[in-house]
Amino acid sequence: MRRIVVAVAALLTMAGVAAPAHAALGEPLSSVQSEQAKTRASRSSVAAASGASVQELRLADGSSIRQYVNAQGIVFAVAWSTRIKPDFGQWLGHHAATFDAAVADAARQPGLKRSAMVDQGDLVVQSFGRPGAFNGKAWLKSQLPSSWQTDAIR
């Protein structure tokens, strides 16, 4: 698959600098008002496979959250590697409730849960890790660009 660099936006590395907008899974990237990033965070467009662009939020502690945007401008996937668990309400939008409901039984099994999986309707979520190292990805099947492999979401 051809890898192309879509754009490299200015890095917003200083505290108090307004970061570009982010939208939740399934929403158009441009529909959300800009928000204020209160700590050192950078946001940039990075390399993406054909048919998609990627917006990455990178924090000083090494955390990164990537949003994959299709040709229609819709966020079709999110991938994360973070020290603190990403706020799924923010990143998955209304799909977070679907995720919560689907894992309620699993959460009540004894032992600590270090992985969770939902594959329900249009939504797939893989979430795993432990405190200090949370990883995973989520995508909407209907919004995947044609010929996209989900293992390219990372």
Add this chain to the structure above:
Amino acid sequence: MRFADSVGLRAFAGAFVLAVVAVLSAGCGGGTTSTTTVTCRDPNVCVADEVVLQNAPTGPNTTEIVVDSGPSGGFVLGVTNVPYVSVTVCQPGTSQCATIDHVLLDSGSYGLRVLKSKVASLGLAPVDVAADAASGTPAGTAAECYAFVLGAVWGPLARADVRIADELAPDISIQLIDDGSTKSPSLPANCQSNAQGGLLDSVTQLQANGILGIGMIGVDCGVSCLTSAYPGGYVVYYSCPPSGAACQPAGLPSSTQVRNPVTAFAVNNNGTMVVMPPLPELGAKVARGRLVFGIGTQSNNQLPQSARMYQVQTDPFSANYLYVGLDVAGRAYPQSFIDTGSNALFFSDPGISKTCNVSSGGAGGWYCPTSTWRQSGTLTDMAGMQGSFDLAVGNADTLFTIGAAAFSNLGGDAGQGAETFSIGMPFFYGRTVFTSIWQQRLAENGPWYAF
């Protein structure tokens, strides 16, 4: 066979019990032996009542690990492979203490968290948070929402002496898990949503009276929690004003964050060693092993010549941060970890049957292969060091039907395609596993596993 049938079966079996006491050589060095007591309901179905590691490391820096059916007593379906220890919590500098049994031993988290009701009589002091005008954080006392992949615990921080074996962690921050029906301080909405699948706020939810996090890091959040603002993530620490107004996001210095108690011990503070007895194929109703504090600090915690060391990834900008790589049966799991908090081997291999009668064990259910799945796994560490070990997954329906609590061959699905392998409790039986703590003084510094 459905579980409901097995209860009757076990009761029925009582009349036909054939008790056998066997002494097995564990072969884990130092002349260690383990004792197994076995009950057979017929000659073909034998389960160990109890497996005990004898004369495994003893001494003031050691304590017992028990894997049994949990704090509520009796058999609870699915309370399997949860390792418990006893922990004593004291008002700092006094002998006013409470000893808490069935605290879950977790090498995948950091810090002690106990049910608030278990230490209510001690009146432990809270952790103060100063007002911060820049961020809008009000003065108050600290509370925390500590999240796992599923579930989170909520409650205030407190200062306490923590005693385990003869070790003392003096005056450190611990978390009190609010197990009251009305939360005090009130539960923030952000924490409710952080607890994917539900808050862990009772013995029933936790199947433990607390969590003892002895993993590779010294404090439970570190630099990520020094300020209250953390874009894109859930809130960890809060300041709860004395007025009773809602708790607000807060930053905490590392000195008052919840601390891995091991790092506060006087000498044996650079890691741990977990020693568990080998188990029979069908498991045991109770397994007893040892938790040893320190690595290379005493005669009983020396790294054997035969042990291999696996460094986890230490670059926080790597997606593999705090992980090692594992390859099994032609599949790569670059984000793998060795973990007492995972009660099974959790990984994705669509070739293993998930057609089970028992309910889901985690992400995508338990594995139920028709015959035991056996593979060799190859670990690859940050520096390219490799080593192999054997893995087995039995049929979860068969295992749960037996009614045992400890299994060396329980497996569950981590979610199809997930590149992670939780090398959980099944791995620990019949092994001595070392887990070092980052930034503590070691012969070889860094966070690593060795076995």
